[in-house]
Amino acid sequence: MVRTPMKEARRAPGSEWLKNHPRLLEVAYIVSKRLIKLGYPLARKLAPRLAERTMVRSEELVKGYAFNCQMCGQCILHSTGMTCPMNCPKNLRNGPCGGVRANGHCEVIPEMPCVWVQAWERSQRMLIYADEIQVVQPPVNRALQGSSAWVNMLDGVDTRTPKGWQPVEQ
Ligand code: SF4
Known part of the structure; x- marks a missing residue:
């Protein structure tokens, strides 16, 4: 499995605009x-290592930019x-924690808007996946850190989907 080391979070120009258009x-x-x-x-059949690295x-x-x-490998x-x-x-997968400030900002980093407040607001603007925020996510599997979430999904390695949950048909 191809992996990359964990990176420091950064805010790329234009990415906030993108995220506000869910x-x-x-x-x-x-x-x-x-x-x-x-x-x-098909790419994996032709060149497995190169396909995964790509x-x-x-x-x-x-995704780093946007x-x-x-x-995390389990998108x-x-x-x-x-x-x-x-x-x-706090790396919460089922947020928010109990420490969200009155202004909707983070308990740990006061100048930062709470990720989970933003997640909820943006999810409600989605057409197909708005309800998926209610799915209870299992704890993150650190063994998948640095690997491709798409590949993990296709390979069935990412087993985050709870039993009984019906995915949206596409
Ligand atoms: S793969 Fe994990 S870390 Fe990357 S955007 Fe998706 S949820 Fe976030």
Whole structure:
């Protein structure tokens, strides 16, 4: 499995605008999922190592720019209003914690808006995945840190989906 080390979170120019347009990102997610489902199995047959490395680097670049992706390897962006939960200083996957300030900011970093307040607000603007924020997520599997979430999803390594949950058909 190809892995990358964990990176420090950063705020890229324009990324806040993107994150505040969750419907646009939702469409991008659906299109990406279809393309990757079609293209990746073929690429892996031809050049397995290169295909996986390309996926890891692409996620680092694209999701790193747009979402401050921390490469957890188990992406739940579409379940959290296209807001990366790993940017929560407590790394909560089922936030928010009890410490959200009256102004909606983070308990740990007061100048930062609470990731989970943003996730809830943005999720409610989504068309297809708005309800997925109610899915209870299992604890993050640190063994997948630095690997490709898309590859993990396709390989069935990412077993985050709770039993009984019916995914949205695409
Ligand atoms: S949930 Fe994981 S894979 Fe998705 S953007 Fe956040 S750190 Fe990256």
